[in-house]
């Protein structure tokens with residue numbers, strides 16, 4: 677029968693016969709990506725029903741350097757990327773980037789270090805726009821002086837192919 681993908685797709689109790697055995701027949705993103713709508717079929721009675729899973733309901737915690745944990749906040753991440761990408765990247769590109777980062781983090785699931793969030797953003801920005809990359813890196817890595825900045829530029833030049841103009 678169908679192979680259930682890991683992560684989001686848990687079995688759900690059938691509202692009709694209360695058996696805990698269903699298959700997902702259709703999954704789609706709803707509510708601008710904040711929810712997943714699943715059409716399910718009960719394997720016991722054959723009836724179909726729909727579930728909505730709020731992405732926020734699926735716990736993802738970010739562990740900060742201080743040791744504090746907070747729920748992953750997409751809006752906050754997007755605001756940080758937007759700030760770095762001002763006049764550099766269009767909103768659609770930022771959306772794609774943020775969605776990609778979130779997807780990567782949710783694949784890890786549970787708890788992720790804040791460093792990992794930053795690195796996931798930087799990896800993507802590096803391939804998109806060096807100015808946005810450096811802006812994000814300077815906030816994220818807490819650059820304190822010009823030497824920090826120059827070191828990062830050096831790293832960037834070492835690790836990226838020269839772009840064709």
Ligand SMILES: [Zn+2]
Pocket residue numbers: 690691692693694695718719720721722723
């Ligand atoms: Zn049923």
